[in-house]
Amino acid sequence: MRTLVLNAGYEPLAIVSFKRALVLVMNAKATVIERVEDDPVCGIQTTFDRPAVIVLTRYVRVPQARRVPVTRRGVLRRDGHRCGYCGKSATTIDHVLPRSRGGADSWENLVAACLRCNNVKGDRTPAEMRWELRLTPRAPHGAQWTVRGSERSDPVWEPYLELAA
Template sequence: MARKVLILNQDYSPLTICSVQKAFILVYLSKAELVADAGGYLLRSVTATYQMPSIIRLYRYVNLPYKGVVLSRQNIFKRDNGRCQYCFTPEDLTLDHVIPKSRGGKSTWDNLVTACKKCNSKKGDFTPQEAGMLLNQTPYKPSFVVFLRDFSGNIEETWKPYLSKKMKMF
């Protein structure tokens, strides 16, 4: 079962995405309610049949003091669509510091981009301007909701109203 389920907080704000199995267990144990099913897909046991969840809502509010996207290699690659930000190739990808670490550049969302090995070597210890290389997009830190909506892979049509709401981010 490769399908995913959107978990909403008690106030219908998006929390995370989980497996169908985890979502079913939350509903079965009465910790969450089924908001939307997966359009005709069923889960079967020996004695019963259940609707496969697509969206569930927790009965109790979960207070998350910080909803942010973790800075990681995989998340930078997702943000940059798995392509070098200089030549747009999907081959031999690494991370590049826009302002090199040797010049005080930090490992932050705003200073890391996906780069192929060839472009990373060509840029070397220079800024993109000094190396005569242009970035396809300016690096940025995605918000939690934007990350769920845009970089979590397959987004179900039924999820979109919950992922497009303007939310106050911490």
């Protein structure tokens, strides 16, 4: 079971285990604002609500430029596991400008690709192949990318994650 942690300003910070969230609540560092119904946690002397969403009592400073690291899984997720060239199911990633020609491992130069398109394209650019990209590759943004673990979202969290988008 996981819990969404909101900063004192109600912007999403992280998703933590329910145990970690409960420790924050017990130490008065956070308060429960959404709970799991009919499933309290019973201690020796006290009963606590099982937290689904908590808000910190003090504001935590977050670095401005939270850059999302470039990963194979991230590129596939950004492109919806669809090939950037033909639209079929993608299992690999492709450099739009090949690495042998100075192409970087960046969000703007990587697209999801099916195995067939990746092999046919080889060491060429889409322009040389007379292919067009179905999307413009760019760095992802939004709470679902900056809040770790939010890709497997709980319906209770949706209103709080939408505020940050």
